[in-house]
Amino acid sequence: MSDSNQYDSDQYDDQYDDEHDDDRHDESDGSGGHADGSVADGGADGVAIPVGPAGDQAPGAVLPYGGDDDEVRRVEAALYARIGEQAPERRLHATRRAVELLGDPHLAYPVVHLTGTNGKTSTARMTESIVRAHGLRTGLMTSPHLVSIRERIVIDGEPIAPARFVENWDDITPILEMTDAELTAKGEQPLTFFEALTVLALACFAEAPVDVAVIEVGMGGEWDSTNVVQSQVQVFTPIAIDHAKQLGGTVAEIARTKSGIVKPSSAVVSSAQAPEALAELERAVELTESTLTVEGAGFSVLDVTPAVGGQLVTVQGIAGRYDDLFLPLFGRHQAQNAAVAIAAVESFLGRGSQALDEDVLSEGLAGTTSPGRLQPIAQEPTVVVDAAHNPHGARALAAALPVAFPSGHVVGVVGILADKDARGFVRALRDTVQTFVVTQPPGERALDADAFARVVVAEVGEDRVVVEPSLAQALREARDLADEADAEDALVLVAGSVVMVGAVMDLVHSEGEAK
Numbered sequence: 001m002s003d004s005n006q007y008d009s010d011q012y013d014d015q016y017d018d019e020h021d022d023d024r025h026d027e028s029d030g031s032g033g034h035a036d037g038s039v040a041d042g043g044a045d046g047v048a049i050p051v052g053p054a055g056d057q058a059p060g061a062v063l064p065y066g067g068d069d070d071e072v073r074r075v076e077a078a079l080y081a082r083i084g085e086q087a088p089e090r091r092l093h094a095t096r097r098a099v100e101l102l103g104d105p106h107l108a109y110p111v112v113h114l115t116g117t118n119g120k121t122s123t124a125r126m127t128e129s130i131v132r133a134h135g136l137r138t139g140l141m142t143s144p145h146l147v148s149i150r151e152r153i154v155i156d157g158e159p160i161a162p163a164r165f166v167e168n169w170d171d172i173t174p175i176l177e178m179t180d181a182e183l184t185a186k187g188e189q190p191l192t193f194f195e196a197l198t199v200l201a202l203a204c205f206a207e208a209p210v211d212v213a214v215i216e217v218g219m220g221g222e223w224d225s226t227n228v229v230q231s232q233v234q235v236f237t238p239i240a241i242d243h244a245k246q247l248g249g250t251v252a253e254i255a256r257t258k259s260g261i262v263k264p265s266s267a268v269v270s271s272a273q274a275p276e277a278l279a280e281l282e283r284a285v286e287l288t289e290s291t292l293t294v295e296g297a298g299f300s301v302l303d304v305t306p307a308v309g310g311q312l313v314t315v316q317g318i319a320g321r322y323d324d325l326f327l328p329l330f331g332r333h334q335a336q337n338a339a340v341a342i343a344a345v346e347s348f349l350g351r352g353s354q355a356l357d358e359d360v361l362s363e364g365l366a367g368t369t370s371p372g373r374l375q376p377i378a379q380e381p382t383v384v385v386d387a388a389h390n391p392h393g394a395r396a397l398a399a400a401l402p403v404a405f406p407s408g409h410v411v412g413v414v415g416i417l418a419d420k421d422a423r424g425f426v427r428a429l430r431d432t433v434q435t436f437v438v439t440q441p442p443g444e445r446a447l448d449a450d451a452f453a454r455v456v457v458a459e460v461g462e463d464r465v466v467v468e469p470s471l472a473q474a475l476r477e478a479r480d481l482a483d484e485a486d487a488e489d490a491l492v493l494v495a496g497s498v499v500m501v502g503a504v505m506d507l508v509h510s511e512g513e514a515k
Contacts, residue, residue: 068148072162075169076149079200083192088219094191095225098179098199102172105206109139111229112348115217115258116237118392119271119337122329122370123237126341128214130356132157133364134349139205139213141198141226146372146387146502153201155208157367168204175199194218198225212348222260233348234261234290235340236270239277240392252276259284267347268292271340293318293352295336299343304335306403315339318346320355326366330374331400338365372501374404378508381482382407382491383475385501391421394428397495401432408487411478413504414456415440415471416496418447425496426459433493435481437466439474441497471503 068076083089099106112131114124121142128140140154150159160168176199180190191199198218205213215231217224239255255277262268262284270281272295285292293299302321303314310328313335315321327338342361346352372387374397384405388397401410412433416422426436438453440446449469457465466481468474475494482490494504 068150069162071166072148072150075166078169078173079149079193079196082196083189088194088224089189089192090223091188092223092225092227094179094183094188095195095198095228097182098172098175098191098195099202099228101175101178102199102203106202106229108206109210110212110348111231112212112214112233112235112344113217113226113229113231113261114215114235114237114344115221115224115261116235116271117240117254118390118396119237119333119340120216122334122373123235123337123341123344124214124216125370126338126365126368127235127344128154129157129368130341130345130361130364131212131214131348133360133367134345134357136211137208139201139208139210140215141201141205141213142216143194143218144498146498147506151371152197153204155204155210160204164204164207168207169200171207172199172203192225195225198228202229217258217261220254220260221258223257224261227261231261231263231266233267233269233344234263235344236268236273236281237337237340238271238392239273250276252280255280262288262290264288264290266290267351269298269340269343269347271295271336291352293343293347295339295343299339301332301335301339304332311335313338315342317342317355318352319350320346320358322356322358322361325362328366328368329370330404331396332403333396333400334370334373338368341365372498372505374400376405377505378511381479382489383479383494383504383508384491385494385504387498387501388495389416389420389425389497391424391428394425394495397493398428398432401493405491407489407491409434409482409485409490411435411437411481411485411490411492413437413439413471413474413478413492413494414452414496415449415474415500416447416452417441417445419445420447422447422452422455423459426456429495430460434485435464435466435478436460437468437474437478437481439468439471439500441500442471442503443499446497471500472507475504475507 112127114120124140124142128138132138137156141152143152145151148159150165153160176191176196183190215226215229217226221227236258239251239258251274259280268281268285268290270292273281281292299317301313302316305312307326310326310330312324313327314323315325315338327334346356372385374384374386376382376384382405386397388394410433412429414436416425436456438449438456440449449467453465453467466477468477478492482492494501
């Protein structure tokens with residue numbers, strides 16, 4: 001996401017995100033709980049776990065492909081009963097106490113730690129895939145998830161197995177309850193959804209065991225629960241304004257919070273940044289006596305060529321040049337994410353002084369997946385989903401879509417959360433999408449379809465807008481409009497919310513099973 005900061009599209013609705021996301025997770029998972037703020041039973045000695053703002057959906061409302069079993073849904077329900085991702089506690093001591101009681105599992109393996117506003121998940125996935133290609137057993141923690149909560153904890157390239165997910169949860173539950181009780185006794189909130197999930201992921205990685213963990217920040221950096229790790233490499237994707245309520249209203253404030261993940265004498269890798277963001281990273285690096293390598297001066301994308309199923313990218317890394325690497329993802333922003341991932345792996349494996357083996361790098365990059373990012377999920381007409389949910393992500397999408405999927409008529413199924421920049425999102429897409437089918441994502445945080453339609457009409461005109469609150473019906477309407485369009489290559493684009501993208505993917509998958 002560098003033509004400078006505008007190519008970023010990892011996009012999540014926010015997870016608690018920054019992304020992360022960043023919807024459900026990111027958007028925000030917010031809790032699976034009760035909108036009235038009531039409390040769920042549970043915890044040590046009957047400690048009540050306060051329930052945060054209502055999330056995007058109830059646990060298990062969307063089944064993963066193949067279906068999560070009842071035991072996985074039991075764990076998911078227990079996590080969702082906690083305060084959600086959109087109401088993070090600005091603290092590290094709670095997570096530190098939990099992992100301390102577990103025997104510090106997070107110190108059992110080195111860590112590559114990533115933060116930013118957009119592009120985190122794709123960059124994390126590329127980094128993990130490249131490291132795994134070098135023969136190391138990997139752990140990957142990302143947010144949000146599209147369909148199954150197990151997507152957030154990946155072991156050696158696969159979502160954690162249901163049995164291991166459940167067993168690890170049952171193993172750490174007494175520790176979580178003990179930590180909840182200690183916090184409550186001091187008048188503090190029990191562990192939140194994301195704090196508990198972080199502890200679970202760190203324990204899963206130690207139990208696997210993994211040789212290295214690639215961990216994506218949930219929100220911000222300094223006080224994010226993932227910041228208990230002692231990472232060797234810290235990675236920054238483009239930083240922009242998002243989650244202003246939690247992180248601050250200026251790029252400098254947000255960058256200051258994110259720079260809190262920098263550890264002493266570590267290697268810091270960053271995409272191109274706005275000057276005010278870069279200044280904060282430079283300050284953090286100086287204070288910690290670390291090294292900083294920035295896209296543009298330290299590494300760069302030299303060439304991008306569209307290819308069937310993705311693109312060929314040539315990258316000047318920190319220690320070597322790598323020509324015509326196949327990347328099975330679309331968009332220049334993904335090529336730039338790949339350059340950041342390559343620099344991160346160079347920094348991790350050889351402290352930036354040794355070039356990567358090009359065959360191994362090619363294998364790792366070619367094996368990258370990033371579900372929900374410019375991903376085609378159906379044909380006749382082509383249906384493409386993208387998790388862009390803010391103006392930065394939408395601009396990246398608008399630039400990448402015509403290259404990856406040339407079309408004479410794009411029908412957009414769009415829905416967004418109420419706390420997002422709806423007008424900026426639409427403006428970024430108004431020259432790319434010809435017809436807008438306005439709907440709304442699952443969950444109480446969604447912007448009402450009629451309210452969103454008023455924004456869209458103001459930007460593109462009434463003749464280009466159709467309103468359909470039902471997501472399933474909106475998808476059917478969009479497909480019909482694409483079929484009727486006077487263009488053989490008309491397609492349907494679904495964007496605006498991670499949760500909505502996941503729901504559409506599940507709808508299309510269910511259609512395939514029914515045939």
